[in-house]
Amino acid sequence: MKKSLFLLLVSIMTINSCEQKKEEKTAQKYIDEPHSYAQPNEAVIKHLDLNINVDFEAKVITGTATYDIQNNRASTIILDSKYLDILAVKADGKETSFNLGEMDEMLGQPLSIAISEDTKTISVTYNTTDKTEALQWLNAQQTADKTHPFLFTQGQAILTRTWIPIQDSPQIRITYDATVKVPSDLMAVMSAENPKEKTADGVYHFKMKQPISAYLIALAVGDIEYKAVSNRTGVYAEKSMVEKVHAEFSDMEKMVAAAENLYGDYDWEQFDVIVLPPSFPFGGMENPRLTFATPTVIAGDKSLTSLVAHELAHSWSGNLVTNATWNDFWLNEGFTVYFEMRIMEALYGKERANMLAKIGRQDLEEELESLKDSPNDTKLKLNLKDRNPDDGMNSIAYDKGYLFLRTLEETVGREKFDAFLKSYFKKNAFSTTNTEDFVSYLNKNLLEKNNVSFNTEEWIYQPGIPDNQAIIKSNAFDTVESILRTFIETNNIDAQVTKDWTPQEWVHFVRNIPNDISNEQMQLLDDKFNFTNSTNSYIAMVWFEKAITHNYHGNNVDVKIEEFLTTVGRRWYVTTLFEAYKKSNRVDEALEIYKKSRSNYHSVTANTIDGLLNYGKTKDL
Ligand code: BES
Ligand code: ZN
Numbered sequence: 001m002k003k004s005l006f007l008l009l010v011s012i013m014t015i016n017s018c019e020q021k022k023e024e025k026t027a028q029k030y031i032d033e034p035h036s037y038a039q040p041n042e043a044v045i046k047h048l049d050l051n052i053n054v055d056f057e058a059k060v061i062t063g064t065a066t067y068d069i070q071n072n073r074a075s076t077i078i079l080d081s082k083y084l085d086i087l088a089v090k091a092d093g094k095e096t097s098f099n100l101g102e103m104d105e106m107l108g109q110p111l112s113i114a115i116s117e118d119t120k121t122i123s124v125t126y127n128t129t130d131k132t133e134a135l136q137w138l139n140a141q142q143t144a145d146k147t148h149p150f151l152f153t154q155g156q157a158i159l160t161r162t163w164i165p166i167q168d169s170p171q172i173r174i175t176y177d178a179t180v181k182v183p184s185d186l187m188a189v190m191s192a193e194n195p196k197e198k199t200a201d202g203v204y205h206f207k208m209k210q211p212i213s214a215y216l217i218a219l220a221v222g223d224i225e226y227k228a229v230s231n232r233t234g235v236y237a238e239k240s241m242v243e244k245v246h247a248e249f250s251d252m253e254k255m256v257a258a259a260e261n262l263y264g265d266y267d268w269e270q271f272d273v274i275v276l277p278p279s280f281p282f283g284g285m286e287n288p289r290l291t292f293a294t295p296t297v298i299a300g301d302k303s304l305t306s307l308v309a310h311e312l313a314h315s316w317s318g319n320l321v322t323n324a325t326w327n328d329f330w331l332n333e334g335f336t337v338y339f340e341m342r343i344m345e346a347l348y349g350k351e352r353a354n355m356l357a358k359i360g361r362q363d364l365e366e367e368l369e370s371l372k373d374s375p376n377d378t379k380l381k382l383n384l385k386d387r388n389p390d391d392g393m394n395s396i397a398y399d400k401g402y403l404f405l406r407t408l409e410e411t412v413g414r415e416k417f418d419a420f421l422k423s424y425f426k427k428n429a430f431s432t433t434n435t436e437d438f439v440s441y442l443n444k445n446l447l448e449k450n451n452v453s454f455n456t457e458e459w460i461y462q463p464g465i466p467d468n469q470a471i472i473k474s475n476a477f478d479t480v481e482s483i484l485r486t487f488i489e490t491n492n493i494d495a496q497v498t499k500d501w502t503p504q505e506w507v508h509f510v511r512n513i514p515n516d517i518s519n520e521q522m523q524l525l526d527d528k529f530n531f532t533n534s535t536n537s538y539i540a541m542v543w544f545e546k547a548i549t550h551n552y553h554g555n556n557v558d559v560k561i562e563e564f565l566t567t568v569g570r571r572w573y574v575t576t577l578f579e580a581y582k583k584s585n586r587v588d589e590a591l592e593i594y595k596k597s598r599s600n601y602h603s604v605t606a607n608t609i610d611g612l613l614n615y616g617k618t619k620d621l
Contacts (some may be wrong), residue, residue, distance in 0.1 A: 179204070223237065232256070232271060
């Protein structure tokens with residue numbers, strides 16, 4: 001064959017395969033989902049160019065969101081929007097008509113924008129309002145340094161629509177650029193390529209070049225500094241915190257390396273963590289390239305850094321391979337807990353990982369007990385139609401999800417399981433999967449291939465825990481339990497044994513204090529180990545829970561509990577403590593505290609506690 005003819009053929013073939021790829025892309029079918037008004041099969045956003053101003057005085061964000069869209073000859077494109085003032089809308093640069101549909105408490109309003117069949121871009125000029133649920137505006141008093149205000153966003157699960165009009169379904173992935181103007185004494189960072197220093201004029205430019213779901217768009221603004229841990233990892237925090245945070249998270253690079261070693265390259269180039277003020281409603285949030293974290297994990301001894309392993313693991317399970325709908329939330333969290341444990345094992349050994357797994361196993365038992373009247377919520381695959389994902393998503397996704405994957409691992413053997421997981425991440429990178437797709441991939445590539453039969457359907461679609469569950473054993477915790485038994489019977493504790501205990505061992509000890517020990521024994525323990533004044537937030541929290549349920553009031557513990565609840569907004573901690581009051585028929589005391597603490601909470605924490613304590617519905621408020 002002549003060289004030129006060969007080249008011609010090759011180029012025709014390449015063009016053809018490009019066309020095919022294009023077609024495949026256009027043909028992506030989005031499945032119906034209950035938490036977004038978007039109709040992506042008609043017209044879908046592909047890229048966002050966000051241009052906003054952050055006004056701390058007025059506590060509003062104003063600006064314009066411009067989208068490149070993929071338009072299947074539609075006459076309308078629908079965005080999600082909640083508590084936003086929509087000021088002007090354009091299609092390809094020209095003003096166009098739009099309609100804001102009826103307001104739904106959970107979903108907000110569909111923003112329908114008139115387009116023509118060849119419209120390629122749309123833009124929406126808007127401002128946020130004081131009802132926005134994603135944003136928390138903090139005054140200087142609520143920060144570590146107490147000198148500057150702070151702002152952060154929380155997008156998961158369906159809150160991004162309260163600060164950006166957007167197609168807010170995890171199935172829809174976009175790249176983004178942003179220009180953000182903030183007061184010049186503050187720095188802005190996003191889930192994108194980030195600055196390492198402040199600019200003189202307070203204008204920051206961002207780029208996220210990998211396609212991500214809307215819930216992963218995030219912004220934080222404050223008087224923060226950066227300190228690198230390695231050339232691709234580092235921390236942001238307020239000045240008074242940055243050294244501590246840097247020391248606490250000094251194993252970040254090792255974690256990334258261990259994760260890559262397990263399940264393939266880290267695809268996001270940079271992995272940083274920003275430690276936020278204490279009202280941040282989660283332990284951590286896996287915003288791509290920049291995890292958001294609570295300061296309650298800065299314990300001084302690296303004991304709570306499994307949180308970093310967890311959020312890092314989401315760079316694969318969640319951010320790279322994303323749950324298609326919130327009903328498939330366990331695909332994000334169950335895989336992430338499994339991956340977290342493997343990272344922890346790789347860095348610190350099996351015993352540490354097993355202690356963490358065993359704590360999760362006890363969490364699971366408690367969650368099953370509290371959900372005993374709603375067994376459907378103990379299934380991995382959820383049905384959250386007409387329910388706020390924030391209410392329906394519980395720790396089942398995490399702990400039962402983990403137990404399922406660990407049981408699978410033990411059934412087929414680690415080597416095969418790891419190869420399977422690696423191929424699963426690779427195959428689905430930068431796309432979304434639902435539970436059904438996962439099950440068929442599992443059947444084909446792991447179970448049938450190895451001739452293994454497994455009760456996958458029971459694990460995923462039935463309530464409770466199947467009989468073939470892996471048994472998690474921790475020798476360290478066996479010792480803890482025996483020391484506790486001895487104490488209960490004799491009031492004696494062998495200090496030789498407890499002197500080297502890790503915080504995990506203390507947590508296990510405190511959590512397993514039985515309900516019927518005497519107040520004198522609570523006092524004895526507190527005097528000996530000073531739990532009331534523990535500087536480890538996890539130990540303090542489980543101790544406060546016991547203090548509440550035991551009606552223990554020694555060592556000024558009530559003052560400490562109130563202080564904790566008025567500064568810390570981490571939803572899991574706050575909920576655990578308010579639930580303890582409720583279970584112990586001490587709701588009045590809980591309400592007294594909540595009246596003072598509520599204004600310090602982000603909306604996701606406040607909403608949960610409002611529901612728990614019937615706040616606003618009780619007559620005495
Ligand atoms: N993605 C979650 C946080 C989340 C879940 C936000 C659902 C909104 C809705 C994050 O990765 C997470 O799981 N955080 C945990 C910490 C983790 C170590 C279990 C948390 O916040 O406690
Ligand atoms: Zn998670």
